[in-house]
Amino acid sequence: xxxxxxxxxxxxxxxxxxxxxPGAGHFYQERRFKSAIYFCSIVGLWVxxxxxxxxxxxxxxxxxxxxxxxxxxVLKFGAQSGVGLPAVCAVVQRERVKDDENKAVxxxxxxxxxxxxxxxxxxxxxxxxxxxxxxxxxxxxxDGQFGQATQGHFTGTTADGKSIDIDLDAAALxxxxxxxxxxxxxxxxxxxxxxxxxxxxxxxxxxxxWLFVPLNKQQETDLHRTLGKRHELATLLSVVAxxxxxxxxxxxxxxxxxxxxxxxxxxxxxxxPAPA
Amino acid sequence: MGMGMKNISxxxxxxxHLHESVSRRxxxxxxxxxxxxxxxxxxxxxxxxxGATRYEDAERIWRKSVRTFITIIVFMAVxxxxxxxxxxxx
Numbered sequence: 001x002x003x004x005x006x007x008x009x010x011x012x013x014x015x016x017x018x019x020x021x022p023g024a025g026h027f028y029q030e031r032r033f034k035s036a037i038y039f040c041s042i043v044g045l046w047v048x049x050x051x052x053x054x055x056x057x058x059x060x061x062x063x064x065x066x067x068x069x070x071x072x073x074v075l076k077f078g079a080q081s082g083v084g085l086p087a088v089c090a091v092v093q094r095e096r097v098k099d100d101e102n103k104a105v106x107x108x109x110x111x112x113x114x115x116x117x118x119x120x121x122x123x124x125x126x127x128x129x130x131x132x133x134x135x136x137x138x139x140x141x142x143d144g145q146f147g148q149a150t151q152g153h154f155t156g157t158t159a160d161g162k163s164i165d166i167d168l169d170a171a172a173l174x175x176x177x178x179x180x181x182x183x184x185x186x187x188x189x190x191x192x193x194x195x196x197x198x199x200x201x202x203x204x205x206x207x208x209x210w211l212f213v214p215l216n217k218q219q220e221t222d223l224h225r226t227l228g229k230r231h232e233l234a235t236l237l238s239v240v241a242x243x244x245x246x247x248x249x250x251x252x253x254x255x256x257x258x259x260x261x262x263x264x265x266x267x268x269x270x271x272x273p274a275p276a
Numbered sequence: 277m278g279m280g281m282k283n284i285s286x287x288x289x290x291x292x293h294l295h296e297s298v299s300r301r302x303x304x305x306x307x308x309x310x311x312x313x314x315x316x317x318x319x320x321x322x323x324x325x326x327g328a329t330r331y332e333d334a335e336r337i338w339r340k341s342v343r344t345f346i347t348i349i350v351f352m353a354v355x356x357x358x359x360x361x362x363x364x365x366x
Contacts, residue, residue, distance in 0.1 A: 233314055
């Protein structure tokens with residue numbers, strides 16, 4: 001019997017809201033204190049897990065070789081799915097990454113400009129130039145001898161502070177949607193059609209194109225190596241956050257397990273009748 | 277002035293062994309404590325959610341959560357102490 005002071009309203013709607021965003025179902029039921037507790041505890045844990053793992057621990061089960069994903073991945077995602085909205089996003093991202101359109105771009109067919117980080121290796125008039133370089137790459141469509149072509153330009157500096165201003169050609173960009181924050185870019189460094197060397201590095205990828213995207217085996221291995229135990233801890237925190245939200249969903253549907261909590265303590269046995 | 281091992285009693289030898297073991301593990305334990313600090317918010321979140329799913333009354337939830345939190349922390353501390361004690365003999 002639910003305490004009449006607790007208004008559950010539409011329970012099914014409350015459960016769905018509680019699943020999508022921890023605390024939202026209780027907020028809808030006007031149980032503001034519990035809403036705040038669930039939101040702060042569960043979302044707090046979840047954000048901590050994501051921060052520890054560089055926002056990469058949440059991904060839908062996926063195997064890039066079209067095989068069945070490992071059962072441990074399925075169980076992990078099953079528990080993480082207790083927090084619904086990110087889980088839905090993760091499933092959407094898995095479908096996006098599997099799409100046939102998601103492939104490396106070569107040659108570039110659209111104008112493109114981005115901050116670049118990587119290295120250059122080419123033969124200049126003053127001698128060989130090589131090493132790390134940062135700057136800006138830009139590509140645009142131009143009318144060439146054999147129709148439309150994409151010409152690029154890089155301006156930046158090397159690690160030792162030397163300015164670089166070079167022309168680029170035959171650029172190739174990595175897949176638009178992938179698990180890394182950054183997208184690979186390679187291009188030939190040219191001078192009036194002659195190849196002088198190569199530019200190789202990365203450009204930023206938009207958040208929607210990497211967040212919750214499943215990692216391939218190599219990226220997973222790299223992440224384990226980079227994060228070490230933090231990866232395991234983040235997995236644990238995200239799994240616990242999901243499982244705790246399932247408890248919160250039960251509360252949104254059926255109310256608290258032991259009643260309101262301010263009842264007087266009832267003795268377990270009836271008092272013995274007084275002797276006549 | 278030779279300070280040979282022949283004059284050290286078994287009790288002193290054991291204490292020296294324990295001291296060396298503790299010193300050797302000091303850095304490792306510091307690293308482990310860095311990770312363990314994340315268990316505090318984890319325990320707090322579990323205690324709060326557990327308490328909130330049992331009762332509706334705010335005061336009762338707080339009391340229940342504090343008690344659960346202390347229970348979890350004490351339990352983990354006891355387990356940690358037991359493991360640390362046995363690891364001294366590795």
